[in-house]
Amino acid sequence: xxxCLRCGRTYEGFKIMCECGGVLEYIGEREGSFxxxxxxxxxxxxxxxSFLPLKEEFLPKLTLPxxxxxxxxxxxxxVFFKLEYLMPSGSFKDRGTYVTLAKLKEEGIREVTLDSSGxxxxxxxxxAKSEGIHAHIFIPKHTSEGKKRLLKLLEAEVHEVEGSRMExxxxxxxxxxxxxISHWYNPYFIEGTKTTAYEVYEQIGNVDYALVPTGxxxxxxxxxxxxxxxxxxxxxxxxxxxxxxxRGYESLCKRSKExxxxxxxxxxxxxxxxxxxxxxxKESNGACVSVGDEEIAEAIKELISMGLxxxxxxxxxxxxxxxxxxxxxxxxxxxxxIPLTGSGLKSV
Amino acid sequence: xxxCLRCGRTYEGFKIMCECGGVLEYIGEREGSFxxxxxxxxxxxxxxxSFLPLKEEFLPKLTLPxxxxxxxxxxxxxVFFKLEYLMPSGSFKDRGTYVTLAKLKEEGIREVTLDSSGxxxxxxxxxAKSEGIHAHIFIPKHTSEGKKRLLKLLEAEVHEVEGSRMExxxxxxxxxxxxxISHWYNPYFIEGTKTTAYEVYEQIGNVDYALVPTGxxxxxxxxxxxxxxxxxxxxxxxxxxxxxxxRGYESLCKRSKExxxxxxxxxxxxxxxxxxxxxxxKESNGACVSVGDEEIAEAIKELISMGLxxxxxxxxxxxxxxxxxxxxxxxxxxxxxIPLTGSGLKSV
Numbered sequence: 001x002x003x004c005l006r007c008g009r010t011y012e013g014f015k016i017m018c019e020c021g022g023v024l025e026y027i028g029e030r031e032g033s034f035x036x037x038x039x040x041x042x043x044x045x046x047x048x049x050s051f052l053p054l055k056e057e058f059l060p061k062l063t064l065p066x067x068x069x070x071x072x073x074x075x076x077x078x079v080f081f082k083l084e085y086l087m088p089s090g091s092f093k094d095r096g097t098y099v100t101l102a103k104l105k106e107e108g109i110r111e112v113t114l115d116s117s118g119x120x121x122x123x124x125x126x127x128a129k130s131e132g133i134h135a136h137i138f139i140p141k142h143t144s145e146g147k148k149r150l151l152k153l154l155e156a157e158v159h160e161v162e163g164s165r166m167e168x169x170x171x172x173x174x175x176x177x178x179x180x181i182s183h184w185y186n187p188y189f190i191e192g193t194k195t196t197a198y199e200v201y202e203q204i205g206n207v208d209y210a211l212v213p214t215g216x217x218x219x220x221x222x223x224x225x226x227x228x229x230x231x232x233x234x235x236x237x238x239x240x241x242x243x244x245x246x247r248g249y250e251s252l253c254k255r256s257k258e259x260x261x262x263x264x265x266x267x268x269x270x271x272x273x274x275x276x277x278x279x280x281x282k283e284s285n286g287a288c289v290s291v292g293d294e295e296i297a298e299a300i301k302e303l304i305s306m307g308l309x310x311x312x313x314x315x316x317x318x319x320x321x322x323x324x325x326x327x328x329x330x331x332x333x334x335x336x337x338i339p340l341t342g343s344g345l346k347s348v
Numbered sequence: 349x350x351x352c353l354r355c356g357r358t359y360e361g362f363k364i365m366c367e368c369g370g371v372l373e374y375i376g377e378r379e380g381s382f383x384x385x386x387x388x389x390x391x392x393x394x395x396x397x398s399f400l401p402l403k404e405e406f407l408p409k410l411t412l413p414x415x416x417x418x419x420x421x422x423x424x425x426x427v428f429f430k431l432e433y434l435m436p437s438g439s440f441k442d443r444g445t446y447v448t449l450a451k452l453k454e455e456g457i458r459e460v461t462l463d464s465s466g467x468x469x470x471x472x473x474x475x476a477k478s479e480g481i482h483a484h485i486f487i488p489k490h491t492s493e494g495k496k497r498l499l500k501l502l503e504a505e506v507h508e509v510e511g512s513r514m515e516x517x518x519x520x521x522x523x524x525x526x527x528x529i530s531h532w533y534n535p536y537f538i539e540g541t542k543t544t545a546y547e548v549y550e551q552i553g554n555v556d557y558a559l560v561p562t563g564x565x566x567x568x569x570x571x572x573x574x575x576x577x578x579x580x581x582x583x584x585x586x587x588x589x590x591x592x593x594x595r596g597y598e599s600l601c602k603r604s605k606e607x608x609x610x611x612x613x614x615x616x617x618x619x620x621x622x623x624x625x626x627x628x629x630k631e632s633n634g635a636c637v638s639v640g641d642e643e644i645a646e647a648i649k650e651l652i653s654m655g656l657x658x659x660x661x662x663x664x665x666x667x668x669x670x671x672x673x674x675x676x677x678x679x680x681x682x683x684x685x686i687p688l689t690g691s692g693l694k695s696v
Contacts, residue, residue, distance in 0.1 A: 043391065043414045043547070043550060043551060044414075044416045044417075044551075045416075061418055061419065061420060061654075061655075062418050062654070062655040062656075063416045063417070063418065064416060065413045065414065065415060065416045065431070065434055066391045066392075066413065066414065067413060068392045068393075068411045068412060068413045068436075069392075069411070070409055070410050070411065071409065072409060083413070083436065086413055086434045086435070086436065087434070088416075088431065088434065088655060088656075088657070089657070090657075090693050126655045126657065127655060129652070129653055129654075129655060130653070130654050130655025131655075153652060154652065155653075199391070202391060203391060203392075304477070304501060304502065305477055305478070305503075306409075306410070306477075306478050307409075307410040307436060307474045307475060307477060307478025307479075308410075308436075309436070309437070309438075309474065343693060345438050345691060345693040345694050346693050
C-alpha cells in the first residue's frame with residue numbers, strides 16, 4: 001500500500017505521486033526474522049527479494065551486486081566505506097532503478113520520463129535500454145558532453161533545457177509523452193535503496209552513525225527505512241543519520257551563501273521529501289552537516305589514496321566525517337558508515 | 349608450493365618466475381567439500397579464503413565484490429554474462445592483484461614493477477596506493493592520456509617507453525628498482541582469477557562452455573584452474589574452454605594477417621603461458637576463436653543494448669559467441685559463460 005505523507009490518502013496500485021502533489025511512502029508488512037526472510041541462494045540483490053514490493057517474474061534481467069565494504073581505523077574511529085559505485089551504471093541509483101523497472105514491467109509501462117543531470121539519468125537509461133523501455137531524459141543544457149554522449153549511446157531520448165535545475169524539473173513534469181517517474185517522488189526508488197541497510201547489517205552488523213550525501217534524499221531515506229526494518233525484525237540499532245549537503249544548497253540545515261560546485265549531485269535546494277528527511281533526522285537523533293569545495297577536494301584526494309575511485313559528490317560524506325572528527329563528535333571505537341555513491345571512472 | 353612448468357623445479361617461498369625463466373604454477377592441497385570450505389560469513393571475495401594461498405592478516409583492506417551474472421536466452425542458448433568489470437579499478441584484474449598484494453605484504457615488499465598498457469596497471473596502481481606500496485608502471489608512449497592521468501592520480505611512477513609492447517616488457521624486466529611482478533608470469537595472479545569459477549558455480553552451477561578473452565591468459569587459466577578445483581572437490585563439470593583472441597595477435601590459433609585495433613587488451617602475440625593454455629584447451633576439449641574489429645564493434649553495440657557498459661576488449665568474447673552460434677556450434681539449452689572483463693566507463 002502507498003500512503004501520502006501529506007494528505008494521508010492511500011493507494012493500492014501503481015502510483016508515483018499523490019493526487020494532492022504530496023510524496024508517497026510504500027507501507028508493507030513482513031513477518032518472521034531477517035535471517036529467515038533472506039533468499040540465501042542468491043549472492044546478489046535478489047537475496048532481499050522478500051523485502052521488496054515486486055513480483056519475481058518482473059525482475060529486471062540485469063541484477064545488482066552486493067557492494068563490498070572497506071574498513072579503516074581513522075584516529076580511533078572505525079570507518080566503513082560502502083562501495084556503492086560498483087554498480088552497473090556506476091552509482092547507487094541502480095538500486096532504486098532496479099525496483100522501479102520491476103514495477104514498470106508489472107504495469108506494462110513502455111515509455112517514461114525523468115529529469116536528472118547525472119547518475120539517476122544514466123541508471124534509468126541503462127536499465128530502460130536493457131528492458132526495451134523508451135526513456136525521455138530532461139537535462140540542463142550545460143550538462144557535460146561525456147554524460148550526454150553516454151545517454152545517447154544508450155539511446156535515451158535526451159531533452160536539453162535552457163535554465164536552472166528547477167526549470168528542467170518543471171519541463172519534465174509537464175511533459176505528456178512518458179509516465180513521469182522522477183526519483184525525487186517515486187516511492188519505489190526508496191524501496192530499492194533500502195537494501196543498502198540490509199547488506200550493511202549482514203556485512204558488519206550494527207553501526208552507530210551513517211553519513212549520507214543528501215540532495216533529494218533517495219539514499220538517506222532508503223537507508224533509514226532499511227535500518228527501521230532491521231530494528232523491527234531483529235531489534236537492530238538505528239544509527240544516527242547524518243545528512244551531508246553541499247554549501248549553498250542546504251535544505252535541512254542553514255543555507256550558506258557560498259555555493260559548492262563539486263557537490264553537483266546533491267545540489268537540490270527544494271527536495272519534495274524534505275519533511276520526511278527532517279523527521280528521520282529527528283527520530284534518529286541525527287544531524288545535518290554541509291561542506292564546501294575545499295574540503296570536498298581534500299576528501300577526494302584522501303579517498304583515492306585509499307584506493308577508492310569516486311566522483312566529487314561521493315566525497316562530501318567523507319569531508320563531513322573529517323569535519324566532525326576534528327570537532328570531537330565521535331567517541332573512540334564508534335562505527336561509522338560512509339556510502340560512496342558514484343564512480344570516479346566517469347569523470348576521468 | 350610453486351612448480352616450474354618448464355624445468356619442474358619447486359619453490360616453497362615467494363617467487364614470480366623460475367630461475368630457468370619458465371612460468372610457475374601454485375600447487376596446493378585441500379580436503380573437504382566446496383561448501384564446507386566456503387567462508388559463508390563473507391559476501392565478498394573472502395568467501396573463498398580457504399582456497400587462496402595467503403594469510404588472512406595480510407589481506408588488502410580494499411576487498412572485492414562477488415560480481416553479478418546477467419542471464420539471457422539467445423536463440424535457444426542460455427548465455428550468462430558475468431560482470432567482472434564491476435570491480436574497484438573497473439576490471440577483473442583486481443582479482444589477481446588482490447592475491448598478489450597479500451603476498452607482497454606478507455613478504456614485506458614495498459616497491460614493485462609492472463608493464464602493462466591498461467587494466468593490470470590501473471589495478472596495481474590502485475591497490476598499491478591503498479597499501480602504501482610504490483609502483484613503477486612501464487607503458488608504451490602511445491598509451492591514452494586518460495589512462496596516464498589516472499595512473500598519475502594514483503601516484504604510480506609511470507615510465508613511458510618508445511617502442512612495441514614487447515620492448516616495454518623487456519625494459520620493465522631489466523629495471524632494477526622494484527620487484528618485477530608482471531601478471532604474465534606471476535603465479536599468484538592466477539590464484540586470484542580462479543575465484544571467478546567458484547562464484548559462477550555458486551551462482552548458476554555447472555556451465556558447458558566458457559568463452560574468455562585471452563591474451564596473456566590470466567583469466568583463461570584462472571577460470572580453468574577454478575573449474576578443476578570444483579571437479580576435484582565436487583565432481584563438477586569442467587566446461588569447454590574457448591580462448592577468444594584478436595585478429596593478428598593469435599597465439600593459440602592461426603595468426604591472421606588482418607590486425608585488430610579494438611582488442612588491444614589481449615594483443616599479446618607471445619604470452620609466456622602459451623604452452624599452459626594449449627594444454628587447458630586440449631584437456632577441456634576446447635577451442636580458439638579469433639575475431640576482427642567489425643564483429644567486435646557490433647558486439648559492443650549489442651552488449652550496451654543489454655545494459656552492459658563494457659570496453660571493446662570485453663566484447664571479443666561475445667563476438668566469438670555470435671560467430672559460433674551462427675556456425676551451429678552450440679546445442680539448444682547449452683549453458684555458456686561469458687565473463688565481461690573491463691568497464692566501458694573508462695573509455696567514455
